[in-house]
Amino acid sequence: MEYFTNPYNFVPFTGTCQREPLNLGPQECMTGYFECELELLTPLFIPNTSNKYALCSEEERNKKYTGYEFCSYEDLSGNIQPGKTGPKDPVIPGSEIRGAVRSVYEAAFGGCASTMRVDTVVGQEVPKKTYPGVLVREAENKCCFIPCKRATFNERRYFREGQEIWVKLEKSYHDQNGTSFFYMSVKDYQMPDGRNKPSDYYRGWIH
Structure with missing residues (x-):
C-alpha cells in the first residue's frame, strides 16, 4: 500500500504542510463549552x-x-x-x-x-489490558514495538506525553482494604542531555 487515506481528511491541504512542535504549558491550554442550535x-x-x-x-x-x-x-x-x-x-x-x-x-x-503535529503520540485503548509498549519507526515502512513495564511516577513538574526520561526504580509496598501488594515506582530520574545513560537507570517514556 503506497498511501494512507483518513476518511476525515476530506479537505485537502493547499501548498505545503509546516510541521512544528506544540509548545504549550498547562496554564496555556483551553477548555470550555459553546451553545448551538440544530435545525x-x-x-x-x-x-x-x-x-x-x-x-x-x-x-x-x-x-x-x-x-x-x-x-x-x-x-x-x-x-x-x-x-x-x-x-x-x-x-x-x-x-x-x-x-x-x-x-x-x-x-x-x-x-x-x-x-x-510532529510531537503527536499515537495510542489506542484495547478491551483486554496487556503490557504497555512504545512503537518506534525504524525505517520508512518498518516499525518496531518495544515492550515496557509500568512504574508509578509522582513528580509534579510538567512533562509532555511521550517525553523520554531516565529513571531509577524501586519496589514499593501498598496495603488497600486488607490486601497487600507490591508495585514499581520511580525513586529518582534524570533528563537525557546528550550524555550516556547511567548503568543503574532505565530508559522510559511519560504516559
Whole structure:
C-alpha cells in the first residue's frame, strides 16, 4: 500500500504542510463549552433501543419483525401496546449533535490536522489490558514495538506525553482494604542531555 487515506481528511491541504512542535504549558491550554442550535433539513430517525418491538403487533412480534420507537428517555422494555402515536418527550442524544458539530469543525479547520503535529503520540485503548509498549519507526515502512513495564511516577513538574526520561526504580509496598501488594515506582530520574545513560537507570517514556 503506497498511501494512507483518513476518511476525515476530506479537505485537502493547499501548498505545503509546516510541521512544528506544540509548545504549550498547562496554564496555556483551553477548555470550555459553546451553545448551538440544530435545525433539521431532512427527515431524521433515532431509535429508542430499550425495546425493538415497541410498535409491533403481536403477530409482527411472533414473526420477529422490529418496530422501534423514536429516541426518548423513556424505558420501553416493558409490554408496549401497538398503535402508540409517538414518544412522550422525543430527544436527539448529545452524541448525535457532537458528530454533526465535529464534521463542521473539521471542514472549516482542515480536517483532522491535529494528528499531523510532529510531537503527536499515537495510542489506542484495547478491551483486554496487556503490557504497555512504545512503537518506534525504524525505517520508512518498518516499525518496531518495544515492550515496557509500568512504574508509578509522582513528580509534579510538567512533562509532555511521550517525553523520554531516565529513571531509577524501586519496589514499593501498598496495603488497600486488607490486601497487600507490591508495585514499581520511580525513586529518582534524570533528563537525557546528550550524555550516556547511567548503568543503574532505565530508559522510559511519560504516559
